[in-house]
Amino acid sequence: MASLALAVFKNLEGDDPMRIRSLSIAAAAVLALGAAACTQAEQNKAEADASAAAADATAAAEHAGDAAATAVDSAADATAAAATDAAAATSNAADKAGTAIKDGAVDAAAATEKAAAEARAKLEKH
Numbered sequence: 001m002a003s004l005a006l007a008v009f010k011n012l013e014g015d016d017p018m019r020i021r022s023l024s025i026a027a028a029a030v031l032a033l034g035a036a037a038c039t040q041a042e043q044n045k046a047e048a049d050a051s052a053a054a055a056d057a058t059a060a061a062e063h064a065g066d067a068a069a070t071a072v073d074s075a076a077d078a079t080a081a082a083a084t085d086a087a088a089a090t091s092n093a094a095d096k097a098g099t100a101i102k103d104g105a106v107d108a109a110a111a112t113e114k115a116a117a118e119a120r121a122k123l124e125k126h
Helices: 002-010 017-036 040-125
Strands: none
Touching: none
């Protein structure tokens, strides 16, 4: 029994707390089930059950890690899309403002020319 618990701890890879916790629980289960089992057959079954539980816990932890990575990727994609949309909206607003300023300047020049022409016409009449 102790050899299986030792094998479980030797199987730890990295510092993933969820994985360490799952394997610790599985190792404790191996020791507890082994102590409660009376015959060799019961001990073998307890070891097999604990190994299966450890494998299931490891798979669940890896799946949770994959799901978290997918969520982070999705959030990054959404942030990039929002930044792109904001840049496009800012560019469009700047283009519209530039066009409005240009149109206003053209209109002001035309109004100035018209006022000057009217002033000249009045002066010429007098």
